[in-house]
Amino acid sequence: MAQSAAEARIEGQAHVDVISLRLAFGDRRVFDGLSCRFAQAKISVILGASGVGKSTLLKLIAGLQQPDYGDIWIGQQEITRMPERQLRHLRRNLGMMFQGGALLDSLTVFDNVALALREHTELSEAEIAEKVHAQFEAVGLKKVDALLPGEISGGMKKRVALARAMIMDPEILLIDEPFSGLDPLAVRLIEALLVEVNRTKGLTMILTNHHIGSTMRLADEIVFLVDGAAVAGSVKDIKESIDPRIQRFLTAAGTGPSLEDAS
């Protein structure tokens, strides 16, 4: 890191900056001085074993949890000490896709996606319908308006969640385990979708993932979490890393082409 974090932010290259994060749950240290950077308009994947804290890191970036120590910068704003009111304002620029979709059970798919528009804009119902349907098309959904979240498949839920996260045209997209519970075909489809979204809209995307295969295909940058800290690098850097922990992780998953597709 030749530049200082502040300089990188001002230049617009780093969009999200995590500095010296420390977090413990009771006796368990989750993060111990974790620092990493997520570049603008790039797809960054937080990779690591289950339980290492990937989702927690994402939630910290989203402001849903507070660290014990450390800073998190989104653009020019430090969020760990921000009051809830201000955070709410900041979140207009953030979209989040949760692992299970986190759609509201009591609302239809249409109402779920339209919620942010109804709450924060003065658009007419016709304009809202236009935007929602455009979003459905962008994520490849058809005729789902009146269905309830309980009536659609896991893959469809993820698409709806993506549509919902994008409806307010955010600059940053946070995605928690986009491929969990999906069959290999569905994984590929969602992968293609995410890549397209990134290319067409230039969104900064931060994903958590524990699939090696899709990570290698998707990521511009990888942030590998291990032992409470992060090792960052491009796909090539990580693949060729001499760090024994990373090697162990990659070997366990299998780096051969046949096994890679199976993960």
Next chain:
Amino acid sequence: MLGFIRTVGWRMVSIVYELGGIAVFGSQMVYQTVSPPWRLRRVIDEVYNTGVLSLAIVLLSGTVVGGALGLQGYITLERFGAESSLGGLVSLSLVREFGPVLTALLVAGRAGSAIAAEIGAMVATEQLDGLRMMSVDPIDYVGQPKALALTFSMPLLSALFIVFGLGGGYLVGVGLLGIDGGAYITGVERNITFSDEVVGSILKSVVFGALVALISTWRGFSSAPNAAGVSRATTGAVVQASVATLMFDYVITALWGG
């Protein structure tokens, strides 16, 4: 021995901590209630969930309790040759105590537990986090309509409980035990004054409604994000709402009845 003292001390501290939590939550809830948007559509939906769906148990229990009061009252009054006062006894008991208190307990069990369970499940499935990420305050969107609806429904349910209770008392006293119907009705009408009994009764049921609403939503919001947590939140809501109702009943009776 030391361990015991430490446990007691820890319990005390956590109770104070809890009270602080619910106080902060309560003030946020009140703030959300008085500030727009008022989400009328959602409030109406919630009135269905808390009020309409509680009707069956409230009306049934009201009739049965009224009948029990009629029977029990008759047995006692007969000893003094005062059976004709049954109307007064049944109406006073229902309006002053049984109406507001029993309705609150029933509603806590039926609607309060449902609210805690629903909100708790939303915590466990990250739906509330989802709302936060869409810049929507979950207390405003989820908590306020439910709390408002329950507080609004409570006095209505209480009044219906009382009316059906009076009917139950009539059925037993007049229909079964042969008291003069006119004496029953006159006893009912003569013994209730608006400014004393009825206002006190309505006041109680509104206070109980607010209590049950606050405790149920609080238990839901503060539940641990897993199945066991939701279950604990649900039972906790019923127990705590019921105990709070009984405690406040004593306080209000003492202050009002004087």
Next chain:
Amino acid sequence: MSRSPIRDLLVGVFVLSGLAALAYLSIQLGGATYSGPGGLTLYASFDEIGGLAPRSPVVIGGVKVGQVKEITLSPTGDFRARVTMDVDQSLKLPDDTSASILTQGVLGSQYVGLEPGGSETLIPEGGEIAYTQSAVVIERLIGRVIQSLGNSSNGGGDSSSGGGGGGGGG
């Protein structure tokens, strides 16, 4: 976002019936609107008012015609209780009307019963009812009975002043 019109209908029915129940309790039972606005103020002084309290009914022949507004110690310094009553202004009460404090049934709420006399002069607004009968206080009654038993066993008659048991007990 309307789930179903049936639900809305049920909500409407629920709210209306709840309000109706409240109205019934308030008006029919509670007498929230007292028919007959009163308007005529009368006074009466008693030696003993027993359990009479403000808002106790004032009754003629079993029909409620007003209520007690205030009870104070008589301003003329004779240590009697002065009861202020607010009754229906259409009443034309003769000035020899009597007022007694009576008890309603076993549960014992007390009220003022007026018995109109035959005089041709009417009591004016703010007038004083001259003939009054105080409330029965059980302890005094028992005391008097014991006293009279004692007297008759001594062979004497006893003097009992007024204010004894007219119309008490249900």
